[in-house]
Amino acid sequence: MPRTKNSARFTKYLCLDCRKTLKREVEGPATRTCANCGGEAVRMGHRFRAPALSKKQEWDVVLFLVRNGFYFDRVYVSTSTPGTQALLTYPTSMQEAKAFVEQWADYAQPLELYREQYISANAKR
Numbered sequence: 001m002p003r004t005k006n007s008a009r010f011t012k013y014l015c016l017d018c019r020k021t022l023k024r025e026v027e028g029p030a031t032r033t034c035a036n037c038g039g040e041a042v043r044m045g046h047r048f049r050a051p052a053l054s055k056k057q058e059w060d061v062v063l064f065l066v067r068n069g070f071y072f073d074r075v076y077v078s079t080s081t082p083g084t085q086a087l088l089t090y091p092t093s094m095q096e097a098k099a100f101v102e103q104w105a106d107y108a109q110p111l112e113l114y115r116e117q118y119i120s121a122n123a124k125r
């Protein structure tokens with residue numbers, strides 16, 4: 001399919017080493033090489049907002065979630081009401097993040113598997 005200007009959408013990748021975000025086209029692998037340090041940059045979901053570099057505690061939470069298989073995508077989970085789903089809200093403190101990772105372990109995508117993915121331009125995010 002020919003690429004048009006309108007289809008060139010961008011998404012964020014986060015380097016886990018230097019915490020820089022890179023903007024890259026939507027279509028592509030789930031991880032890329034960081035332009036700053038050469039480390040691995042991981043594709044982040046739409047809901048990701050990078051904290052200020054000085055906010056160490058916020059970064060600890062982000063990195064903890066990514067290392068546990070959550071990339072700030074929209075994740076819908078089943079609720080106690082049959083046939084209904086709820087959108088996960090990402091935690092903002094480390095205490096919440098630890099509980100979150102345990103509670104939603106079934107929804108995690110381990111980085112080893114995530115890394116293998118290739119996202120096409122038409123994928124819905």
Ligand SMILES: [Zn+2]
Nearest residue numbers: 015018034037
């Ligand atoms: Zn880097």
